[in-house]
Amino acid sequence: MSAGASNPVAVSDVVIVGGGIMGTSCALFLRHRGLSVTLVEQGLVGQQASGTNFGNVRRQGRPLMQLPLANRAIANWRRMKELVGSDVEYLQAGHVRVCYRDRPELVDEFERYAREARNYDLELEILTGAAMRGQFPYLGNEVLAASFSRHDGHANPRLVSPAFARAAQRVGAAVFEHTRIVNVEKEGTDFRVTSEDGRVFRAPVLAITAGAWGNLLSAQFGEPVDLTARGPTMCVSEPVPYSIHPSTGVFTPVEQETVYFRQIPRGNVIIGGSTRGPAYPDLCRAYVRPENTLSQLEQIQRLAPSLGRLNIIRVWSGIEGYTPDGQAVLGASEQVSGLFYGFGFSGSGFQVGPGVGETLAELIHTGTTAIPLEAYRMSRFAGSPAGMRREGLAR
Numbered sequence: 580m581s582a583g584a585s586n587p588v589a590v591s592d593v594v595i596v597g598g599g600i601m602g603t604s605c606a607l608f609l610r611h612r613g614l615s616v617t618l619v620e621q622g623l624v625g626q627q628a629s630g631t632n633f634g635n636v637r638r639q640g641r642p643l644m645q646l647p648l649a650n651r652a653i654a655n656w657r658r659m660k661e662l663v664g665s666d667v668e669y670l671q672a673g674h675v676r677v678c679y680r681d682r683p684e685l686v687d688e689f690e691r692y693a694r695e696a697r698n699y700d701l702e703l704e705i706l707t708g709a710a711m712r713g714q715f716p717y718l719g720n721e722v723l724a725a726s727f728s729r730h731d732g733h734a735n736p737r738l739v740s741p742a743f744a745r746a747a748q749r750v751g752a753a754v755f756e757h758t759r760i761v762n763v764e765k766e767g768t769d770f771r772v773t774s775e776d777g778r779v780f781r782a783p784v785l786a787i788t789a790g791a792w793g794n795l796l797s798a799q800f801g802e803p804v805d806l807t808a809r810g811p812t813m814c815v816s817e818p819v820p821y822s823i824h825p826s827t828g829v830f831t832p833v834e835q836e837t838v839y840f841r842q843i844p845r846g847n848v849i850i851g852g853s854t855r856g857p858a859y860p861d862l863c864r865a866y867v868r869p870e871n872t873l874s875q876l877e878q879i880q881r882l883a884p885s886l887g888r889l890n891i892i893r894v895w896s897g898i899e900g901y902t903p904d905g906q907a908v909l910g911a912s913e914q915v916s917g918l919f920y921g922f923g924f925s926g927s928g929f930q931v932g933p934g935v936g937e938t939l940a941e942l943i944h945t946g947t948t949a950i951p952l953e954a955y956r957m958s959r960f961a962g963s964p965a966g967m968r969r970e971g972l973a974r
Contacts, residue, residue, distance in 0.1 A: 589615075589617075589753070590769075590781045590782060591614075591615040591616055591617040591753065591780075591781075591782045592609075592614040592615045592616065592782060592783065592784060593609055593614055593615070593616050593617070593782050593784040593785070593786060593943060594616075594617045594618075594619065594770060594772050594780045594781070594782040594784070594785050594786070595616065595617070595618045595619070595785075595786045595788060596619055596760050596763070596772065596785070596786070596787050596788065596789050596796060597620065597787065597788035597789035597790060597792070597793070597922065598618055598619070598620025598623075598624040598625065598626075598740065598744060598754070598756065599624075599625060599627065599628060599629030599630075599740055599788060599790055599928075599932070600625070600629040600736075600739055600740045600743065600928070600929060600932030600933070600935075600936070601629075601788040601921045601922070601924075601928065601932050601935045601936055601939070602618055602620070602786070602788035602789075602921075602936070603618065603624060603625070603740045603741075603743035603744040603747060603936070604655075604743045604932055604933045604935070604936025604937065605786060605788060605921070605935070605936035605937075605939045605940050606618045606743070606744070606747040606752045606754070606936075607662075607663070607743050607746050607747040607750070607752070607936070608936050608937045608939075608940035608941075609752075609940045609943065609944070610747055610750040610751055610752050611750070611940075612940055612941075612944045614940075614943070614944060615751070615752075616747065616751075616752040616753065617752070617753045617755070617780050617782065618744065618747065618752060618753065618754045618755065619755045619758040619760055619772070619774070619780060620754070620755065620756050620757075620758060621757070621758065621759040621760065621789075621792070621863070622756065622757065622863060623756055623757075624740050624741050624744045624754065624756060625736070625737065625739065625740025625741050625744075626897075627790055627791070627863075627897050627898045627899075628790050628791070628897050628898060628899045628900070628924075628926075628928065629736060629739065629740045629790075629928075629929065629932065630736050630737050630739075630740060630897065631736065631811070631813065631865075631895060631896060631897025632736050632811060632813075632851075632897065632899075632926075632928075632929045633733075633736075633811070633813065633826075633839065633841070633849065633851035633852070633929075634733045634734050634735060634736045634826075634841065634849065634929065635674070635731075635733055635826055635828075635839070635841070635929060635930060636653070636656050636669065636671075636731060636732045636733050636734050636929070636930045637674040637728065637731040637732075637733075637826065637930055638650065638653060638701050638728065638731055638930065639674050639676055639696075639701065639703060639726065639728040639731055640676055640692075640830065641927070641930075641931075642906070642954075643692075643695055643696065643698075643699065644951065644954050645906075645931065645954075646696065646699035646701060647699065647949075647950050647951060648909075648931050648934045648935065648938065648950050649930060649931050649934065650699065650700060650701075650934075651933075651934035651937060651938065651950060652930055652931045652932065652933045652934030652935070652937075653730075653731075653930070653934075655933035655934065655937065656669055656671075656732070656734070656930075656933060657669075657671065659734075659739075659742075659933075662746070662933075663739075663742040663743055663745070663746040664742070664745070664746055664749070665738070665742045665745070666738075667734050667735055667738040667739045667742050668734055668735035668738060668843065669732060669733075669734040670732050670733055670734070670824075670844075671730060671731070671732040672732050672733065672824040672825050672826070673727060673728060673729050673730070673731060673732065673824065673825030673826075674727075674728045674731035674732070674733075674825055674826050674827075674828075675715060675725050675726070675727055675728075675825045675826070675827040675828070676689070676725065676726045676727075676728075676827075676828055676829075676830050677718060677722045677723075677724065677725045677726075677827065677828070677829055677830065677882065678722075678723055678724055678829070678830050678831065679721045679722060679723055679829070679831065679836075679881070680721055680722070680723040681721075682723075682831060682832075683723060685723075685724075685830055685831070686705070686707070686723065686724045688830075689703075689705050689724060689726045689830075690705055692726070693705060693726065701728065702728075702729070702730070703726050703727065703728050704726070704727045704729070705724060705725070705726055705727075706724065706725045706726075706727060707723065707724045707725075711724065711725045714727070715825075715827070717822075717823055717827075717883045717885060718827075718882070718883060719880070719881050719882055719883060719884050721881050722882070726830075727825070731825075731826075732826070733826045733841045734929075735843075736929060739929075739932070743933075743936075755778075758774045758775075758776075758778065759774060759775040760772055760773065760774055760775075760789075760796065761773060761774065761775050762799070763785065763787075763796050763799050763800070764799065765800075765915060765917070765918075768783055768917075769781045769782060769783050770782055770783070770784070770785040770917065770918070772785065783917055784917045784918075784919070784943055785917065785918050785919070786919040786920075786921065786939055786943065787918070787919070787920050787921070787922060788920075788921040788922055788935075788939075789922055790898070790899070790900050790922055790924075791806055791808045791858070791860045791898045791899060791900030791922075792860055792900075793806065793900060793908070793920065793922030793923060794806045794900075794922075794923075795860075797908070797912075797920060797922075797957070800912065800914060800915050800918060801914055802912060802913075802914055802915075802957050802960075803960070804902060804908060804923060804957070804960050805902070805903055805960070806900040806901065806902060806923060807900070807901045808858040808859065808860050808865075808898055808899070808900060808901075809855040809856070809857075809858050809898075809899050809901055809926070810855055810856040810857060810858035810865030810866060810867070810896035810897060810898060810899070811851055811852075811855055811856075811896055811897060811899060811926065812851065812852070812853055812854060812855060812856055812867060812868075812871045812872060812875050812894075812896065813849070813850070813851050813867075813894065813895050813896060813897075814849075814850050814851075814872055814875070814876075814891045814893065814894045814895075815847050815848065815849050815850070815891070815892060815893050816847055816848040816849075816850070816886070816889035816890060816891055816892065817846075817847070817889060817890045817891075817892055818845055818846030818847045819846050819848070819889065820846060821842060821843075821844050821845075821846050822842070823840075823841075823842045823848075823883075824842070825841075826839060826840070826841035827839060827840055827841070827882065827883065828840075828852065828882075829852070829878075829882055834853070834854060834855075835853055835854055835874060835878065836853070836878055836881075837852045837853060838850065838851070838852040838853050838875055838878040838879045838882055839851055839852045839882075840879060840882070840883065840886065847892075848886060848889060850875060850876075850879055850886070851875075852875065852878075853871065853874055853875040853878050854868075854871045854874055854875070855871070855899075855926075856868045856871055856896055858896070858897075858898040858899070859898075860898055860900075863898070864898075865896040865897055865898045866896060867894045867895065867896045872891075872894055876891070899924075899925070899926045900922060900923050900924075900925070901923070901925040901926065902923040902925055902960075903960070904959070905925045906923075906925065906954060906955060907921070907922065907923045907924045907925065907928065907935075907955055908920045908921070908922055908923045908955060908956075908957050908960075909921050909935060909938070909939075909952055909955035910942065910952040910955055910956065910957075911942060912957060913956065913957060913958050914957075919939055919942060919943060920957060921935050921936075921939050934950075938950045938952075
């Protein structure tokens with residue numbers, strides 16, 4: 580997928596640093612708008628959070644202010660085969676969000692959220708008792724209520740970013756893998772982007788979509804973010820007959836209880852959630868702690884007891900970047916013209932990824948977008964410890 584390292588690097592309209600779902604989809608949408616694009620990725624496209632996450636394509640449970648972005652994304656998910664030219668195993672099979680009997684107050688939260696979400700074209704059905712058991716017989720006895728979103732779904736994260744990158748290449752984008760960027764700066768009207776091996780990429784527009792590494796680049800423009808790296812705890816079971824179509828997860832304030840699973844048509848059950856593990860961006864490594872997997876499996880049996888009989892055949896993790904408030908940095912820099920951000924999605928960026936890419940492309944091309952972006956502004960971190968250190972106000 581990489582352009583040859585020995586070839587001269589041409590100046591393009593836009594350089595994108597970060598080849599996850601945000602960066603690759605942005606590259607494709609920019610090419611659709613006629614802009615020349617260079618995408619650089621330190622490893623393989625989709626290797627980290629975009630390719631190692633659970634694969635939820637859910638709008639349910641997102642902050643209400645994020646739903647316009649999620650709705651833009653879902654429109655792209657529904658035409659994904661046409662958009663990228665290949666099957667990314669997207670299934671609009673529904674999403675179930677449950678709460679346990681020991682937290683009955685969460686049923687009121689389900690109902691409040693459902694009322695407010697209707698204003699954003701998200702319809703949810705709240706089920707309890709026999710109605711819930713009849714529709715979702717696999718749920719455990721501790722489950723009190725379920726919120727069902729019929730039009731959400733799931734996809735295979737390993738396939739999506741590479742599919743976007745290939746589609747962008749087919750329409751003229753240049754994609755460089757194994758290209759670690761160490762320095763970014765603005766020289767006159769252009770950005771100068773330098774790789775570890777000395778290659779230089781130039782463009783009047785720079786988009787930083789580098790996930791957990793985004794702050795290393797934004798700080799070079801005086802806009803640091805306190806990103807925390809974490810690794811999701813993931814596993815997959817042996818294949819069994821395909822019988823559970825919607826992805827299903829627990830809504831709870833207790834992190835250890837927040838497990839979720841989905842079954843794919845091949846029969847395997849993918850399980851995620853619960854306690855996260857350590858991640859080290861400087862080493863490009865994340866680790867699965869055995870005790871976290873055991874805790875996850877214990878919790879999944881509360882949610883769906885029949886899953887406790889399955890054999891686990893693989894575990895994995897990746898590197899996710901978490902901001903202090905759990906919301907991403909998205910939009911134009913408020914300090915440097917021509918600079919755009921899309922990182923820090925805090926473990927929930929997969930579904931919105933195609934919406935992020937389209938919104939960034941629209942912003943870059945036209946200077947405006949109908950998607951509300953105020954909550955994602957970089958300036959909200961100006962008084963954070965990272966921002967203060969940059970200004971010499973903290974030690």
